[in-house]
Amino acid sequence: MSSLATDRARILDIDTEILQLDPLERRVTVARLRLEPEKDRVQQRLESYVCPVLSLPNEIVSEIFIQFLPVYPNRPPLTGLRSPTLLTHICSKWRHIALANPELWRALTLRLPSPYDVNAISRRFHLAETWLLRTGCCPLSVEIDEWNAHLTQEQSQYSFMASRRERWEHLEIKAMRVNLALFDGSLPLLRHLRLKLSLASANITLHGAPLLRSVALTGFASSCVTLPWTQLTSLALESVFPADCMRLLRKTPNLLDCKLVIFDKLSIGPYTAQDIGGQTPVLLPHLHSLALNGTGTVTGFQFRENSIMSYLILPSLSRLEALDRAVGKYPPSVLSSFISKSACTLKELCITYDDNLVIELSEYRLAFPSIPELTSRPRSAKRDDSNDED
Numbered sequence: 001m002s003s004l005a006t007d008r009a010r011i012l013d014i015d016t017e018i019l020q021l022d023p024l025e026r027r028v029t030v031a032r033l034r035l036e037p038e039k040d041r042v043q044q045r046l047e048s049y050v051c052p053v054l055s056l057p058n059e060i061v062s063e064i065f066i067q068f069l070p071v072y073p074n075r076p077p078l079t080g081l082r083s084p085t086l087l088t089h090i091c092s093k094w095r096h097i098a099l100a101n102p103e104l105w106r107a108l109t110l111r112l113p114s115p116y117d118v119n120a121i122s123r124r125f126h127l128a129e130t131w132l133l134r135t136g137c138c139p140l141s142v143e144i145d146e147w148n149a150h151l152t153q154e155q156s157q158y159s160f161m162a163s164r165r166e167r168w169e170h171l172e173i174k175a176m177r178v179n180l181a182l183f184d185g186s187l188p189l190l191r192h193l194r195l196k197l198s199l200a201s202a203n204i205t206l207h208g209a210p211l212l213r214s215v216a217l218t219g220f221a222s223s224c225v226t227l228p229w230t231q232l233t234s235l236a237l238e239s240v241f242p243a244d245c246m247r248l249l250r251k252t253p254n255l256l257d258c259k260l261v262i263f264d265k266l267s268i269g270p271y272t273a274q275d276i277g278g279q280t281p282v283l284l285p286h287l288h289s290l291a292l293n294g295t296g297t298v299t300g301f302q303f304r305e306n307s308i309m310s311y312l313i314l315p316s317l318s319r320l321e322a323l324d325r326a327v328g329k330y331p332p333s334v335l336s337s338f339i340s341k342s343a344c345t346l347k348e349l350c351i352t353y354d355d356n357l358v359i360e361l362s363e364y365r366l367a368f369p370s371i372p373e374l375t376s377r378p379r380s381a382k383r384d385d386s387n388d389e390d
Helices: 003-019 023-034 037-050 058-068 092-099 118-133 155-162 242-250 331-342 361-367
Strands: 107-111 140-145 168-175 192-197 214-219 234-240 257-262 289-292 319-323 348-352 358-360
Touching: 058 092, 107 118, 118 155, 140 155, 234 242, 242 257
Parallel strands: 107 140, 140 168, 168 192, 192 214, 214 234, 234 257, 257 289, 289 319, 319 348
Antiparallel strands: 348 358
């Protein structure tokens, strides 16, 4: 009989013996067996047989752990399913492997709870700091979410995170007002920034961010941030006034793709939008993809009839996605004028109407053959953009 078979037989004999005892004797016998070294050795060998993954090399197990998490730069939760914390609770070997792999901890979300709870917030900060201590020298993907907490933390509370800003690669902040301590220094690895503010903040200036290419700004972030605009290739502006939109587009001549969501109200609370009527068009010579997925036509502005497309010249545009009212009162006329002015060739077009009717390029070409330079594509090539990010 093999050694493994002997071990299994021994375990079976012990289990049979225990089941034949009365409850009191059973507890005494189990306690005694737990103290026997032989029992420990047998159990360990049996576990290795039943769970062969425990015998895999640490390097392979570590790679499996990485595949278990959301693909970087997406961020796992601090606890629970899909969190690396879960891997530390399986067994001592897995805990050692997980804690020794800095790549498991490099994507972090610090989401502060609501309603306001001092103890809960303190625990979140402590847990986030523990994560960062495990990241070694890895580039970081960081999200700070105060949106539902309705507060702005003191600068000292973010000191542990700000001290690692030189390793930030992807940064997302959602808050009422941004904590300026987070930007008080260079950001040499930063590639993507997403900033969402619900109130006007002091001016935020990013220094030393040579790799920054992708930016998404929501709400008042568009009016209080200073960035290296000319190096950006991707820009998303959401819930912004038309004047702010035009102002930023003039600063970003090297954009390749852009998404715009514009307020359709003349004013919001004490804030009043400025009319952009009469402004000269904005030329974006390299832009190939534009999404107008917002509320579109802005009430009370001179471009109400034609939309913001009347103020854009995009000679390289090949993909356009929009709501019908973002294009104007009569989209075919606006498209025809826009395409003629820009001298572009659309290869992808998707117009969505209020009733969720989606009109694509081939259908537009059949319905409106006068629209110039439309190149149709098969309906089977329809792209699912429902999960696209900014």
